[in-house]
Amino acid sequence: MADFINRDPRNPQFWDERFEKNFTPWDKGNVPADLQAFMQTRLQTTSQALNTLIPGCGNGYEAAFLAQAGWPVVAIDFSPAAVRSAQAVIGEWGKHVIEADFFAYTPEQPLGLIYERAFFCALPPAMRADIVKRLAALLPAGALLAGYFFFDDAPDPSLKGPPFTIRSAAFHELMSPYFVLLEERAVSDSIPVFAGKERWQVWQRL
Numbered sequence: 001m002a003d004f005i006n007r008d009p010r011n012p013q014f015w016d017e018r019f020e021k022n023f024t025p026w027d028k029g030n031v032p033a034d035l036q037a038f039m040q041t042r043l044q045t046t047s048q049a050l051n052t053l054i055p056g057c058g059n060g061y062e063a064a065f066l067a068q069a070g071w072p073v074v075a076i077d078f079s080p081a082a083v084r085s086a087q088a089v090i091g092e093w094g095k096h097v098i099e100a101d102f103f104a105y106t107p108e109q110p111l112g113l114i115y116e117r118a119f120f121c122a123l124p125p126a127m128r129a130d131i132v133k134r135l136a137a138l139l140p141a142g143a144l145l146a147g148y149f150f151f152d153d154a155p156d157p158s159l160k161g162p163p164f165t166i167r168s169a170a171f172h173e174l175m176s177p178y179f180v181l182l183e184e185r186a187v188s189d190s191i192p193v194f195a196g197k198e199r200w201q202v203w204q205r206l
């Protein structure tokens, strides 16, 4: 394993170093099945595209997938190396990926969807309340937050990360002032880092 200088995931250099050393064990390498199913269901039930933000997008496979389907999508990452990597990996769709900090970024048009994978769990537990507040501020009433969340309800969960697990009850407590849970299920195509602890969830902004 590579030796790392940066140990604080709140710092973009932490992620730069890992992308530059090609150490990205969270990277799935493709578009997860639940997002594909979510998109198919939307296409069957409504022709309305959702203006989408992907925070902490890494290599941005999902941005390419949504853009190819004609959805307006912006994927952001505060690590310049992550943005360079995404632009190399997803080619022409890389124009949908920009360098920006989730806590400072303001979308040009109102959002219909935030899609998340391995972003919430990448940041230390002390930041969780601020992440949820920012998600709530970015989404108008009725808009959706869909994606993958990393849980551990064992009596002695690991406190180490990233990725950091959260207890499902604690997550519900954080979310419930702003969101209602519409959909939830176990994930069948997790990569080893997340296997057995990852759940697909769709939340709606109150």
Ligand SMILES: C[S@@+](CC[C@H](N)C(=O)[O-])C[C@H]1O[C@@H](n2cnc3c(N)ncnc32)[C@H](O)[C@@H]1O
Pocket: 009, 010, 012, 015, 016, 026, 027, 028, 055, 056, 057, 058, 059, 060, 076, 077, 078, 079, 082, 100, 101, 102, 103, 116, 117, 118, 119, 122, 123
């Ligand atoms: C574990 S990686 C996940 C990447 C991608 N979502 C995936 O599923 O492969 C977490 C990403 O979040 C980005 N990130 C962390 N904090 C951020 C912030 N405040 N604003 C934007 N991106 C951030 C990191 O640079 C990193 O690329």
